[in-house]
Amino acid sequence: MSKRVGMEVSIAVSEAVKLADVDIVAAYPITPQTHIVEHLSELVADGDLDAEFVCVESEHSAMSAVVGSSAAGARSFTATASQGLALMHEILFIASSMRLPIVMVVANRALSSPLSIWNDHSDIMASRDCGWIQYFVENGQESFDHVLIAFRVAEDPAVSLPAIINLDGFVLSHVIEPHILLDEEEVARYLPPFRPVSRLDPDHPVTMGDFATPEFYLEVKKAQEAALRDSRAVIDRGWKEFAELTGRQYQAVETYKADGAEVLLLAMGALGETASVAIDRMRERGLSVGLVKLRLWRPFPAEDLRQALGDARKIVVLDRAISFGAATNPVAAEVAGLLYDAEPRPRIFNMVIGLGGRDVRVEDFEAILEKALGEDSAPGPVGEYELIGVRE
Amino acid sequence: MTSKEKTWTWRDIPVGAVVEEPGNASEYLTGGWRSERPVFTPDHCVQCGLCYVYCPDAAIVMTREGYPDIRLDYCKGCGICARECFMSTFGLSCFEMVDEEEFR
Structure with missing residues (x-):
């Protein structure tokens, strides 16, 4: 049964990631995203989440690690903010072009300099053309819900694209709000196991992230752009079916x-x-x-x-x-x-x-x-x- | 990119531009990039195999007799074989880089 509990939004987000039963979390802690990955690290360490927590040395590596894990067919999550997102910038485009359904929470924060740990949208707006599905959430419940919705939509074979959930740093990430949490059975009904369109498998070798000559690149970009535009129908269906499960209806x-x-x-x-x-x-x-x-x-x-x-x-x-x-x-x-x-x-x-x-x-x-x-x-x-x- | 893919429209591209056919780089003939061709002199060869090891395109295979055989369909004419050849120490490299124009 669903239960209503008061908890910090970052913790609720981590609980949603746990409910999504992710296989890999690769993340580097950065304010104001820290509580999300700290709590995920605890969940893995305590055995409450059967996943690999990859402690990386930078956000560039965090995004690179989830590109690899997602390509191998693992449900992959990461989170970052501000300078961290900026450091990931190069790999963001690779993740979307390779059509890897990674889900990332960005606890939106200003960009340096001067160094500011506080909230605005400078980080995501500098990466807005990265080809990911991008949501903006308003409160804790939306944040929790959208982790599950984002995985559901991203992993749909017709979409197969990564998604960013933008969550305002501190003013949302650090506040304590009431959340209605889903239980495992409800999540199982909504979020099927991840079945990648193609994956790295030694028994069925493929090449991913290859190079393309000018005769080929244009068609790849057109296919990618069409997939992101067409994802809208699946997003709407994801919201509709989430409403059928929970009574909470979201719209674009x-x-x-x-x-x-x-x-x-x-x-x-x-x-x-x-x-x-x-x-x-x-x-x-x-x-x-x-x-x-x-x-x-x-x-x-x-x-x-x-x-x-x-x-x-x-x-x-x-x-x-x-x-x-x-x-x-x-x-x-x-x-x-x-x-x-x-x-x-x-x-x-x-x-x-x-x-x-x-x-x-x-x-x-x-x-x-x-x-x-x-x-x-x-x-x-x-x-x-x-x-x-x-x-x- | 092989000739088959050159006719693909954007709808034919596999999701994520995954190459579904392993090893199909062999269909991509890069020998046309070459401006100099390595010409082999068997009399200089001591069968050391350094050219085979150093070739960055794996365009050299070793014959059953232990001599290098250059696959010109893939050789880009970089000249590394000629330079790294053990016998080049004595000014007797097995490979001489010859202007590709001379073979036209």
Whole structure:
């Protein structure tokens, strides 16, 4: 039977990894991911999880190790953050091109320098084109659930792609929340054993990660891109069947009091919960504001988002990273591209918020939304954005 | 990449571009890369086998009689055999690298 328990989100994530009965965990500890791998290490050491825990000397090796183990047909997990993800960068692309269904939790953290252990999305946005399925989770329950969902989808033979679960460092990873944990029997019904499309087997030799001449590389990339786009149907099925098991239904894009709102706020990750409090308060004051939450980042749910944004004339897009020197920041760039031919084209207010752990309060959202309410909806200058809270 | 794969569309690519046929690199003839050809002089050979050991493409096989046999379909003409040949110490290398143009 499912039970409701209070535990730190990182510990709940580790318990989900245990329930997924992984064969290999290869990880290097880095703040704020540490509690996840520490707890997994304990589970393996205590005999509660029958898996190999590979203590590697760097994240580059951690990702390389799970590439090897996944290629050998082992269910493989790793977790990292910030500089660790940056060090993995090279191998991230190899994992997705080789179509290895590794699952990784990234406890999102700022990039150096100056060294910051605190939360933002600079790490994942620098690796966003790595070809992995990428989820953003909002609370502990979603984090726990998505470990199982991510394995289920990634290992589907029609997908066979790795997945990243983005979980905000500290503000989510280190908080204690109530979680409804699944039991082994429920997980067994949802997550079948890993049957790789092909695997390293001395009795049936194959070559993986080979080189390709210019006559061949293009077709490989096209096949990879098609697989990531087509994974969307399997992701939706994974969510649907998870809902049938648990009653918890997830979607690529979710809305909160968004119907008919004059201003919509688009958020990702843990900020969604804070933002929903601001929406409640402002709705009570009779203000026409709503919230749209983006749970799936890759493959990008373009059609869902277009529908969710609907007829709103003004959209506040939150970014948790700066794309230095770019026309606009990562999330705003996607949304602007998506709405290029919308008629009438809404005005986008791009707000970069909570960099390097700068606190984001309910009042901040209220101020941002009030400002957008007071502006007209004629498109503003291209690439204009506000860095919320910066001391001028 | 063999000629069969050159006709593959992106839909024909095995998942992850896995090469499902082991050892099919032998179908990939790299001899065309060569600009110099090693020409063997049997009279110099002491059957030491160093050329066989050093050849980076395994393009040299040893005959039953113990002499090197160069598989020109795979030899890229790097010249390592000529240089590493034991007899080159005495200026009597078994291999002379000859411009490929001379064989046209």
